[in-house]
Amino acid sequence: MRIANNSLIMGLAALSLAVPRPALSQDIDFGDDSSAWANDGECDDKRFVGPGMTETTLLETDVGRDATDCRTAYEDGKLSLRGDKPGIDSSAIDWGDDESEWANDGECDDRRFAGAGMTATRLLETDLGHDATDCRTAFEAGNLKLRTDTPRPDAASIDWGDDESEWANDGECDDKRFFGPGMTETPLLDADVLHDATDCRSAYEAGDLSISE
Incomplete structure (x- = not known):
């Protein structure tokens, strides 16, 4: 039997209440920028997870060595620490079929859902x-x-x-104010902020x- 979409969505508010506040960026030791992949617009430090991460293989040698990329993405809400447990037992979620x-x-x-485990293709209601x-x-x-159940801005x-x-x-959207599967996979540049209107709005x-808030 297919699960009704509205009943799935209704559970989000209650579940999200169990999520603890993430660590403040000033409480995290981001390290330095000595990685070969530092300052490329993607976080390569495997301590983190989220849409701000690189899609390439994560290496132990990059832990604590991509500070600027990881801190920027973390403060933009595109990363969380792997150690930040969501506080939600997976058995409490109606996964469907x-x-x-x-x-x-x-x-x-x-x-x-949102995060590094999501598809990069368009998300469908079906x-x-x-x-x-x-x-x-x-x-x-x-x-x-x-x-979260916070509505997106119109x-x-x-x-x-x-x-x-x-x-x-x-x-593809190249404006770094945004995140999600509609974004380009190339490095995001400050010069493209507010200059890719049609792609990003679509x-x-x-x-x-x-x-990003």
């Missing part, structure tokens, strides 16, 4: 509650967290800027981006 077309592909396609194995596996590995309230970026209108309105 594996009826999604994309079930059992190693990536979570359920938009109730997959909500139908990718149980992938999402539960990633959650229990510390690679996902439940999205698109009309966001200053999207213009399309003056070199990478405007390529189907992805945001499709539910593929969130804006």
